Amino acid sequence: MTNHNWMVVEESFEPERIAHYETVFTQGNGFLGTRGSFEEYYPGKNNSTFAHGVFDDVAVSFTELANLPDWTELFVDLDGETFSLVSGEVLGYRRSLDLKDGLLVREVRWKSPQGKVTDLTFSRFISRANERLCMQKLEILPQNYSCKVTLRAGLDGAASNLDLKHWDSVDQREEGKNFVLSLKTKATNIKLKMSQTLCCSDERAAHSYWNVFNHPTQVIESNLKERVKITVWKAVVIEVTPFKQELSAGTLVNLDDVQWDTELETHRKLWRVDWQHSDVVIEGDDEAQLAMRASIYHLLIVGPRHSERVNIGAKTLSGQGYRGHSFWDTEIFMLPFFTYTNPTIGRNLLSYRFHNLPGAMEKAAKNGFEGAQYPWESAADGREVTPSWVPYHKDPTQLVRIWCGDIEIHISSDIAYAVLQYWKATGDERFLVERGAEIVLQTARFWASRLEWTETEKRYEIKNVIGPDENHDRIDNNAYTNYMVRWHLKTAASLYAWLKAQHPAEFLPLAERLSMTDEQVSEWTRKAEQIYLAFDEKSGMIEQFDGYFSLKTLDMQVFAGRTDSIQGILGVEGAAQTQTLKQPDVLMLMYLHPDLFNLEIQKHNFDYYTPRTDLEYGSSLGPSIQAIMATRLGDMQNAYKNFMRAAQADLKDVRGNAGDGIHGASAGGLWQVAVFGFAGLKIEDQGWSVDPKLPDGWTRLAFKFWYHGKEESVDIRAKDVK
Amino acid sequence: MTNHNWMVVEESFEPERIAHYETVFTQGNGFLGTRGSFEEYYPGKNNSTFAHGVFDDVAVSFTELANLPDWTELFVDLDGETFSLVSGEVLGYRRSLDLKDGLLVREVRWKSPQGKVTDLTFSRFISRANERLCMQKLEILPQNYSCKVTLRAGLDGAASNLDLKHWDSVDQREEGKNFVLSLKTKATNIKLKMSQTLCCSDERAAHSYWNVFNHPTQVIESNLKERVKITVWKAVVIEVTPFKQELSAGTLVNLDDVQWDTELETHRKLWRVDWQHSDVVIEGDDEAQLAMRASIYHLLIVGPRHSERVNIGAKTLSGQGYRGHSFWDTEIFMLPFFTYTNPTIGRNLLSYRFHNLPGAMEKAAKNGFEGAQYPWESAADGREVTPSWVPYHKDPTQLVRIWCGDIEIHISSDIAYAVLQYWKATGDERFLVERGAEIVLQTARFWASRLEWTETEKRYEIKNVIGPDENHDRIDNNAYTNYMVRWHLKTAASLYAWLKAQHPAEFLPLAERLSMTDEQVSEWTRKAEQIYLAFDEKSGMIEQFDGYFSLKTLDMQVFAGRTDSIQGILGVEGAAQTQTLKQPDVLMLMYLHPDLFNLEIQKHNFDYYTPRTDLEYGSSLGPSIQAIMATRLGDMQNAYKNFMRAAQADLKDVRGNAGDGIHGASAGGLWQVAVFGFAGLKIEDQGWSVDPKLPDGWTRLAFKFWYHGKEESVDIRAKDVK
DSSP, X not given: OOSTTTEEEEOSOOGGGHHHHHHHTOEEOSSEEEOOOOSSOOTTOOOOEEXXXXXXXXXXXXXXXXXXXXXXXXXXXETTEEOOTTSSEEEEEEEEEETTTTEEEEEEEEEOTTOOEEEEEEEEEEOSSOTTEEEEEEEEEESSOOEEEEEEEXXXXXXXXXXXXXXXXXXXXXXXXXXXXXXXXXXXXXEEEEEEEEEESOTTOEEEEEOOTTOOEEEEEEEEOTTOOEEXXXXXXXXXXXXXXXXXXXXXOOGGGOOHHHHHHHHHHHHHHHHHHHOEEEESOHHHHHHHHHHHHHHXXXXXXXXXXXXXXXXXXXXXXXXXXXXXXXIIIIHHHHHHHOHHHHHHHHHXXXXXXXXXXXXXXXXXXXXXXXXXXXXXXXXXXXOSEEEETTEEEEEEEOOHHHHOOTHHHHHHHHHHHHHHHHOOHHHIXXXXXXXXXXXXXXXXXXXXXXXXXXXXXXXXXXXXXXXXXXXXXXXXXXXXXHHHHHHHHHHHHHHHHHOHHXXXXXXXXXXXXXXXXHHHHHHHHTBOOOOOTTTOOOOSSTTGGGSBOOOXXXXXXXXXXXXXXXXXXXXXXXXXXXXXXXXXXXXXXXXSSOHHHHHHHHHHHGGGBOTTTSOTTHHHHHHHHXXXXXXXXHHHHHHHHHHHHHHTOTTSOGGGOOOHHHHHHHHHIIIIIISOOEEETTEEEOOOOOOTTOOEEEEEEEETTEEEEEEEEGGGOO | OOSTTTEEEEOSOOGGXXXXXXXXXXXXXXXXXXXXXXXXXXXXXXOOEEETXXXXXXXXXXXXXXXXXXXXXXXXXXXXXXXXTTSSXXXXXXXXXXXXXXXXXXXXXXXXXXXXXXXXXXXXXXXSSOTTEEEEEEEEEESSOOEEEEEEEEOOTTOEETTEEOEEEEEEEEETTEEEEEEEETTTOOEEEEEEEEEESOTTOEEEEEOOTTOOEEEEEEEEOTTOOEEEEEEEEEEEEOTTOOOOOSXXXXXXXXXXXXXXXXXHHHHHHHHHHHOEEEESOHHHHHHHHHHHHHHHTTSOSSOSSOOOOTTTTSOSGGGGOBOHIIIIIIHHHHHHHOHHHHXXXXXXXXXXXXXXXXXXXXXXXXXXXXXXXXXXXXXXXXXXXXXXXXXXXXXXXXXXXXHOOTHHXXXXXXXXXXXXXXXXXXXXXXXXXXXXXXXXXXXXXXXXXXXXXXXXXXXXBOOSOTTSOSBSOOHHHHHXXXXXXXXXXXXXXXXXXXXXXXXXXXXXXXXXOHHHHHHHHHHHHTBOOOXXXXXXXXXSSXXXXXXXXXXXXXXXXXXXXXHHHHHHHHHHTXXXXXXXXXXXXXXXXXXXXXXXHHHHHHHHHGGGBOTTTSOTXXXXXXXXXXXXXXXXXXXXXXXXXXXHHHHTOTTSOGGGOOOHHHHHHHHHIIIIIIXXXXXXXXXXXXXXXXXXXXXXXXXXXXXXXXXXXXXXXXXXXX
């Protein structure tokens, strides 16, 4: 493989973009994620290393991933002058992330205040081969001087999430050439042990250990000679065991045996295999190709390979946004990528929901319902962790009420949908029988109890909810929700019957354990038929929720040039009084259920809702869905525009908030646009098919996916597409 | 002076009381305050050093005093074994705070896990002579071994308030034998520079500097010989310059010139002078004597001597409670001590309110009123900083609405009251003319606009407020508030007339600047006469607020043995439905205005309200006021019981929350019980008088106070009291 369209590069140092690049240059291995922060101190840097499942309590917002001590810390003192981009002069700068293997390299030519010119090359990776291992290398080449050099590499136990500390000291000690720092989380009592070794190419270098409380540090002192390179490298092993979780599948490492070159080689081999299965090749559009690979890269580094007790946060492991909590972003946006290219990870993610059924049942019971109601935001143990209030970003002394944890309930159907989609793609019947069915049935049971009978209309309604479009909360009969629930109840009833007929040995104990009867299930079918489904026969229009059509239409052209969402500009109350959508809602429904309405109706609704949707600064979940629907309806210009919005959300930071972390749903959505949109992949009972429509200029679109245990290839050439 | 009744002693180490003793052993000098935490790490220790005025932002609660790096850090490694009360065996332990000079000494005989027995004596003080200087000494005496010893003393820039960090790194460097750590607060950009030197009695000891990022550390290595003592001592200079404030009045210190013995000597001299003016001698009751001195000590170490831009937080500088915010606790509870024994500090505190008139005017304007409305909670610049919501302590994911910042408005009159009290005691006419008057007039103006005319009753009312008793919020016509406002408006009108007549040169520009006219002021008098004042002629009862009498009476005997407040037990809503008071409210009014009602009426209300007041676990402001009123009414048993409640709030931690910080109002209240209660000191137009009533067993009560620039002595012997 060449580097073409594989390298994300920062060509010069722009201090104001430091947060953006920290996110973009995040590295990880499905267990750990580390932002692309500098090794040395820089004002405003926001280094973080998160590990799946390592949550600690936080007031009001329940829980958050606890930032681990920064394993990348490395200070360079050149005869008393400490390398820093704040002082001296940056004569050269280039940072690159190789998506092929996740190696991050920063090359700096730096002139110290006293005139020493030095080339420094920092490289690092988080081992794909061993989930516990992080490695780092620094090459120093003095250009115009010789002097003493001191290298300081510590582990700072005062790591914090922005400013909030989560760790208490347990122990720190020297062990041979290494040292160990032991900590535990303040509230959840999760044990963490980090071990470090620091090596140098200069065999005469002096090694010291500075036993500073909570910031033990290894030090190397050596002598630099003009034009002679020296190399130091570091290995850090991170052992952490979250409560009730079988994480840290990596083998125990003997730090004394670790070598940079051999570890990097093994790491690269595994990455090569990952890409063989996961790459989406786009020819004729370099920007799209690079963005597609960056999205896949960010999914590959966060998908949990060895645990079925964790999920992926909305901002992956790449930033503090949403505190590591998981949303429907996983099932509807990210999961398809895993289900189709790495079904084991897909299964792990769905198993997380299975294991957290008790929390979902507790939530349902607490709200007076039956079955399982999944939390809108989910963390370590599947309890609802959506904060009811959050500080208002424009004035943090004020609070804003967040209703999602109370009433954004479509997630229970989204998860059921994902279970069925996983099954359709993989044919993994064992999963469906042993775990998936219980998810679908228990959530169906929730819906059956949640539906509200309206006697006057003789129908079931679902009032006081939030749909995918969060600009409008506390609304009645959200079309997306109501249609999903009908599908859900019917599907659950069929699944029940299928289980009973095909897998009686598993069915009987399950039905008994869940106290589930034929009568109960036939009631689901009856109720499903009586759910109110908005649809105007005459116009073919689906009203997003009761009363939506009578809201005022906003001419979004008036706000051209804005850099904030319509909700940000008009305020929560203001935006709610207009028809402006945060993301497609009715179109989302049509995407997930293509057979519900004919293309004419879909087109009609598409034309109506598109100009009303804040695709630029609304939800980052919007553009990919919009792009797929536009492709389906043949509007390739709109499709490509929205594909690029999703593609640029992180790489170009077009929404202005990439610094908070990768938009995981947008990354997953981008893959779906290529596969389900442009390639038109469709899984049917008899097999799969494609129906390609490529954007202008694309000469090729190729990818692989797993279908029923066999890896399939799709390779579309523009010349072959009609 | 002997040590009798001057030493606060902890005789043995009880880990569960660590927070309590940290508070009790707080040291300070009117600028800095440092909790009595251990020098070495101990799980759960909550070290803090706060400096007046050094605030930084915090979400929802606006602002808090930022914890400075711990200047006391000192680790002792005995040939690889680190001294810690967690490991090994504590063979002997004694800690004492000498109230005479604020020297804190901890003596430990410790047996290491490997059997080394060592006597360690830690001593420290915060210089009374130089507000920037902190000093510490450690003597080590090995009892049964000789070995290498390593002493590590760092300054940790990751200092945090509980878990929240407030400091960003600026710089750290070695300077000769010292090092300097420079930081700045994250939001308010306050610069901090801490310099440290570390010395050793062993001249052959090796000194190193470990330049660990954000935790620079000095290290001494020496050899211990069995039964030979070595001594190390440390000096830390703290320079900090809050925004717009002329703090840090101490002279710049040259660390190279500092010596433990000479600094301690100077320090002691000044403390001796402080006590000459401030001591309250109680004979015949050792516990009362010690508690009285401890209270005075905690006021002396927090009263700002050199700044009129800072105030005292409710928990002084001794803990995180209330985030360093100031309340009426200062003016009504703590200020009298300063006004009478150290009028310069009294003047500084009132000047803080004067300088913050702009913030108070902003608050009034924002609420649609005229003049100045002081914030309920106040910090750096006098803005309102009461959080509207706080996490519920029993479930921090839930929030509790706090109304005090909106409607606990009596504070504006409390401040005016304190201005007049200061004037009456000191005769400081310059202050009154130049600053005090403006406070009184601008707050009167607020009240004139705040009063609500009730046409049906033909009277002014004040609705939707909180009185001193916060168990009942959003109530109408709180008696305390309404009576205070009448007094306030009348006093302001008199003051206006007096100023005009006596100080025309100052009056004219002031009246012009404030656009204040005779008409406006005569309206104050008219309105004052029409304010509704609850008083039932027949019963002599004052209803605390509209409808109070019809609330249900709670038999507090039912809750005997409780360890929580009635509000904590019944909940906010529950307690509000009963007559239970958090603290005396009507009695508070009678305390401040003894001439409003005759003794019979006072007795009547006392008898009614006393059994309804949660003096044990309600507000810590209650017992002292209760004690004074009981004394006035001759109920010496009740008086003494409540005096002791206040006396034991911190020393004995009878309320269970001393760990959060000293109850500053209780400390100031205790002084008032002795002086205004037991001694019955009264300031009248013609001079002062006492009217002593001593508790059983007290043989003597003696104190000094300043009256119109002259220091007066009171020395009461029980045998002379009728």
